[in-house]
Amino acid sequence: MDASEIQPLTQFLRQLVPFDSLSDASLLACVRHLSVAYYSKSMGHVPLDESHPRLYIVRSGAFEVRDEEGELVDRLGEGDFFGFPSLLSGEAISNKVAILEDGLVYQLSPDMFNSLRQESREFDRFFNRAFAKRLRHQGRFKAKELTTTNRISSLMTGSPLTIDCNHSIRQAAVMMRDARVSSLLVTDHHKLCGILTDRDLRNRVLAEGFDGALPVHQAMTRNPVTIGAGALVFEAMLAMSERNIHHLPVLDGDTPVGVISSTDILRSQGSQPLMLIGEIERQKDVASLISVSKKIPELLQSLISADARAEEIGRVLTSVTDALTRRLILLNQQILGQAPMAFCWLAFGSQGRQDQAACSDQDNGLLLAGEPDEHAAGYFEALSRAVCSGLDECGYRFCPGDIMAQNPKWRMSLERWQQVFDNWVRAPEPKALMHASIFFDMRPVFGPQSLFDALQDKVLAGTRDNDIFLAGMAGNSLTEAPPLGFFRKFVLERDGSEVKGIDLKHKGNALINDIARVYALSAGIKEVNTAKRIRALMELGVIGRKDALNLADAHEFIAHMRLANQGVQHRQGQEISNYLKPQQLSSLVRHQLRDAFKVVHDAQSGLRLKFMRSF
């Protein structure tokens, strides 16, 4: 008899991809060549021996791979591998493997590893793919922006063709012909000042009889609509369809880094959310709008099953809500007539932050350019009632706290809104603040940006460096704590149906939203999306880079768990909720979740220290 008798190992490997592709004989040979080590958390890191690279197979416990800079590359649990990059590349080991939970690790020699790769193409392919994936994930925060397929940068043609604005139109046309492109970015001292497209050459140059020797800046489209390199493809599509244009210069800061054309986007397949928004924009009456809105849960499920990032799902869903809101306003204006004065439809709370999920309530208000007379007041009352009840019928339930434009309390002139915010900021009563924290995450969905800016600028001027107010806000956001109990076990809550679970929204994401809001208000940052707030805070140096990345990671992770959990609830026909049952989680996920909550806890402590010292 021999090691083929070691049933537990053979069984484990037999069901483990890619070992499941091996023949029985090589699987047994492989088992016979394994060695088994046990790593305890107190060791800190797995001792990786430079001279003996090996394939490590995690049998139990939890591990974390970090690169030279300490950035998280991967988290590993049962059935995961490490050590293969240096086996494949022959390069020195540069990553470190931290031990998060004690565990057994199987190790395979390079000789055996290579002979298995030769025997099975699937085995070989698996590790090559894993290697490529690992490379992409090096430096996760940066990489995420560049690699996720639905980001602009994944479609954009690299190093854009540019021409100085003083060159001639003919030179430009020659460049475009030679490079076989339909557009050219025009720069003035390396800064983007315009774009020249085939359409410009036709409509401006030929139709107007321009001389080819004239400078490009006379023919180009000035100050074109641009988009940031980190934007979603979906957002580029929206920008193009709203303005009926076909080319968008892509900027990284001020520097043009590429162009994205509608053809590029079409090639990247049709987009479900965009089709839904298109459908929303085509509807001629409220009843058909309501029936279109029935597709939103389906859209959410398909986004969840496509494993999109939680932040992106929030932005996509909110874009749909925004489109619905705008359509409802326009349809009702067709009935009520033009508004007697300029106004903004404001979104607060989750719609404001662009992080809507399933079963969101409405939180909105109306900002009027001036004090309405009786006629105007009647008009806006009718409009807001119609839009709010339209939203309700589309699945966005009335706000239980009555923060809605149809409530006359939240339908005010710019001056009165400014006063209301001013009162909150001057006399930060805890209860009023808890209520008001919803209002600080505001965004205009409809109406002139300048009107909104007038409000936001005033609000931020009042909050910025206002110690008493910020201490009040901070205190408010510390009334709830993440579910970290003694021994860091989960503290469970009961929801209405007597099912224990962790409230991922109120004990997780909401706390991070609160923290980001206090810091953003203190620094006068205009962003209201939590991820963007955190990034802006990091760039301004208000929060340290490591803490900011941890917080952003925790936010994404908890939000992702919440969405994935809602996906499961949906598939099993349960009611959608924010409660997660910890017993369903693997030890690794439990560990990650505990870590995420720990980050929230630490950030709360930081907040207390920074804003509540003297109070």
Added chain:
Amino acid sequence: MVSRAFLRPRLWWRSRALDDGLARNFVDSQRVLLSATAEMAPMLALDLEMTGLDPGRDQILAIGVVPIDGGVIQLQGAESVLVEIQGSVGQSAVIHGITDRELHNALPLADAMNWLMQKMRGRILVAHHAPLDLAFIRANMSRCLGISMPILAIDTLALERQRLLRVHEVIQEGSLRLGASRQRYGLPVYDAHNALTDALSCAELLLAQLAAIGGVRTRIDELVTLCD
């Protein structure tokens, strides 16, 4: 049990009294390993399947061994043998699952003891509830090879009892069993009662225990018991 302080002289005297060169060699090598760390000392995790629990009357059916070198289990050296018995496995088959039919190609007891002697050479034994397994080994070695030698072993059950007693006053029935002990370290669940699997289970448990005690740098003389 012999006090740790006397282990070394005791083994020295006992080895002087042994006629058999192989046995003396074995005892001497064990004595040398006493001052080594768990990382440096080669070890051999071992498990026996028997027809019963009485070393005087019951017989060995199967032996599984798994070597541990440098604090790492080496499956390349993992082996097991079936052992010929007098009569039938009888009711014990219910536990170990070895039937009379399978024993057809088993090793004669003397060959099995010689094989084990080779495997044990230069290694510290590791077993869960070591006194029982070692009593069987010593009884059968004396019967077949005419050698009566002391054997050092690390008893993972004894280590676990010490550890639990430090935390709890009373140890619950069954909580020291191999499976239950493994569970406390988050080790995977294995099917019990196959000599090789149990030897591997025991080896893994020892590594986990070492990690909890203070790592592979713990000295062997702090871990072993002497079966004499």
